[in-house]
Amino acid sequence: xTGVSQDPRHKITKRGQxxxxxxxxxxxxxxxxxxxxTLGQGPEFLTYFQNEAQxxxxxxxxxxxxxxxxxxxxxxxxxxxxxQGDSAMYLCASSYPSGGSGRTDTDTQYFGPGTRLTVL
Amino acid sequence: AQKITQTQPGxxxxxxxxxxxxCTYDTSDPSYGLFWYKQPSSGEMIxxxxxxxxxxxxxxxxxxxxxxxxxxxxxxLVxxxxxLGDSAMYFCAMRExxxxxxxxxxxxxxxxxxx
Numbered sequence: 001x002t003g004v005s006q007d008p009r010h011k012i013t014k015r016g017q018x019x020x021x022x023x024x025x026x027x028x029x030x031x032x033x034x035x036x037x038t039l040g041q042g043p044e045f046l047t048y049f050q051n052e053a054q055x056x057x058x059x060x061x062x063x064x065x066x067x068x069x070x071x072x073x074x075x076x077x078x079x080x081x082x083x084q085g086d087s088a089m090y091l092c093a094s095s096y097p098s099g100g101s102g103r104t105d106t107d108t109q110y111f112g113p114g115t116r117l118t119v120l
Numbered sequence: 121a122q123k124i125t126q127t128q129p130g131x132x133x134x135x136x137x138x139x140x141x142x143c144t145y146d147t148s149d150p151s152y153g154l155f156w157y158k159q160p161s162s163g164e165m166i167x168x169x170x171x172x173x174x175x176x177x178x179x180x181x182x183x184x185x186x187x188x189x190x191x192x193x194x195x196x197l198v199x200x201x202x203x204l205g206d207s208a209m210y211f212c213a214m215r216e217x218x219x220x221x222x223x224x225x226x227x228x229x230x231x232x233x234x235x
Contacts, residue, residue: 042211042228058222107215116163
């Protein structure tokens with residue numbers, strides 16, 4: 001049984017470069033989430049997919065961030081023209097709609113190990 | 121306004137003792153779910169326990185139990201018989217049924233278990 005995987009685990013980049021992260025959810029999970037976490041804070045929601053549809057995107061997310069889930073399986077998160085403020089842990093989580101397709105309150109999210117981004 | 125409040129930035133407990141980590145929440149949605157996660161220094165968020173707003177009994181999972189007081193809007197995590205491996209950050213989170221899909225996390229509590 002494989003959990004959520006993320007690649008790479010660590011990424012160091014120079015300011016202005018583009019970076020892309022990948023997330024592979026648990027195979028039967030059709031919901032996928034991206035979060036950002038900075039030191040001393042809880043995870044901050046970025047975006048959410050149900051199958052291939054991106055259903056919600058945080059207003060805090062700038063236009064430099066884009067996420068895709070083209071076939072409803074793995075997802076990618078791209079950050080263009082990185083800034084030092086983008087340095088954080090990027091977490092991916094997946095879930096299965098245990099309470100029925102329309103409910104979210106019963107969803108248990110399972111997280112990957114995260115990708116730690118450092119922008120120099 | 122903060123939907124999830126964890127007022128204890130850090131907690132210390134002796135090995136084998138029990139410890140309670142506080143969490144209060146704010147919602148007007150009658151249907152919601154409350155979750156606790158553990159995050160060791162490695163960074164991975166590990167799901168611990170879930171409590172639904174309509175659940176009649178407090179949730180328990182092994183050494184973890186949730187002291188759910190709906191009227192007070194609190195969902196405290198109780199860890200019994202603490203182990204050195206319990207040292208980690210602990211996050212409380214909430215999801216509402218009628219609201220958006222966005223789960224809300226607290227700022228976390230750092231737990232240190234000492235021998």
